[in-house]
Amino acid sequence: MRQNLGDANLDYQENGSFELFSLEDDLFQTCSDKLSYVNQLLQPIFKEDVFSVTNNSFGFKNIKEQYVFNQFEGQINTGKMMATLLQLVHTLGVKIVNNVEVKDCVSFENGAEITLKDGFRFRTAKVLITTNGFASQFLEEDVKPARAQVLITKPIQNLHIKGTFHFDEGYYYFRNIDNRILFGGGRNLDFKAEETTIMETSALIQEKLEALLQSTILPNTTFEIDHRWTGIMGVGKQKKAIVKEVSPNVYCGVRLGGMGVAIGSLVGKELAELVL
């Protein structure tokens, strides 16, 4: 993605990431015990230690004083990323048709037939299914929707938090966007209810996000919530994308496991190579 779109167009910043740990369990010990083993595994790729233990310097409360730091993790502006990607593909002559729902896809020996929601049908040589969390509509593969709920604060004066942060085994994540905090997660509060493609927030999760923002992330700061929204991830038993031919002339690149910003470009490339 960085090669295709350019760091400036992504507003790419390598501020690192921090894994925060609860006071209530032993997860910090379990993770720090494995640090040198994981660093050793990653040494051939990064040539340096990826993870280290550092001290809480952001004023977070109700967490362990130490956390695990990843010096290489970066953050981007996904709005700028999408705008740049769309501009690029338009210049390459790709036609994008929005707000058209596919109802069915049937494979033939020398092509496939698509049926749209309004009943319109057309034939095409190849179909690539990339609807990720929505893909069970067309596929038998192991991929389920996982809704992720998010909120963002209004701008906060003198915000000192910079970087990306995770806690509770990655079920919560937050980052600064300029002088705001974007905070999401909490799917583990009710896995079953969040296994959905319905784009609605729930009181259970939004209230928990707000409470954690107040108690842990911004304990000494007055803030207001500006927006709340949801998105749908595609998950399964394995944290590995499914890139394969599912029937003659029909292919899929799905189950991006909540990592599609990071790995989507590579999955797209692999899928294109498979089709070509």
Ligand SMILES: Cc1cc2nc3c(=O)[nH]c(=O)nc-3n(C[C@H](O)[C@H](O)[C@H](O)COP(=O)(O)OP(=O)(O)OC[C@H]3O[C@@H](n4cnc5c(N)ncnc54)[C@H](O)[C@@H]3O)c2cc1C
């Ligand atoms: C809140 C949140 C935070 C995330 N944070 C990160 C992160 O920090 N890092 C990271 O790497 N990833 C992150 N992800 C995951 C990442 O956003 C996804 O993995 C990525 O968007 C997947 O891209 P995709 O194009 O495969 O699928 P999507 O972006 O889900 O696109 C699928 C598209 O298919 C359309 N569609 C569905 N059904 C049909 C149909 N029948 N007919 C026509 N169109 C259809 C949908 O409307 C949608 O536009 C996050 C996701 C969420 C929701």
